[in-house]
Amino acid sequence: MIIEKVVANIKDLKPEELNNRHKEKVFLESAHLVKRIQRVETDHGRELGIRLKDPRDLEAGDILYMDDKNMIIIDVLSDDLLIIQPRSIFEMGTIAHQLGNRHLPAQFEADEMLVQYDYLVVELLEELGIPFKREERKVKKAFRHIGHSHG
Template identity: 65%
Template sequence: MIIEQIVGNVAKMSSNGLHIERVYLTSDDLVKRIQRVTTDHGKEVGIRLNEPKDLMDGDILYRDDRNMIIVNVTADDLLVLRPVSMKQMGEIAHQLGNRHLPAQFEGEEMLVQYDYLVEELLQQLAIPYAREKRTVKQAFRHIGHHHG
């Protein structure tokens, strides 16, 4: 089976009464437009997306009257930053930007993939943080650019 487009997302559609199979992907796999995966029921599925869109947690790869194949994102090893002031937020945003590290935001928290150097930096700047295993909804996307 080759999947060429996303049917929808379970957050916006009902899955009542359907047989559900899951494909477990890392957040890094969400940006891959072409890949071969296996469902939790052993079914091989090829993904070759027509649109240049990242996969997201809960995306429906396939759906018919009885079955559904859904993307589930596995937990990442994250640093969850909780700056207590604009000054702390500015300092850490500047430092992470210099390192070209992608970040995501959930509420008042800033999420970055675990890196021991970033953890040391957070300790030096006395920025509150926690190391957590957490599922993100979308991929950490590296933004490429050059310094001119």
């Protein structure tokens, strides 16, 4: 089966639409959410080709296929993350500036800043005294580098 578009996302479905269907999942690393062309396998052993026509990243909960009885959903494997928890706007600005200079992509959930684990970032956070923890966690979207150069 070749998937050329995302049908919807489970967050947009009504509970009865979601609960009345058999679900298969495709587990992807967060880095693979940006790949528009890839070969994957569901947790039930079904092989799929993904060739998205639209220039968009996949997200956790995206529905690749759906009929009256079945659906195939994207799920994301956990990442090794640093969960940064600044106590003030000063700490937030300081760490955001430092990580921006390193071109590290970040995501935000509530009052937490998420970055992929890097021992150099751990050393920086310890040096600055900014609270953080290391945790395996699923992210909804891929960590995406923003194109930029200092030329």
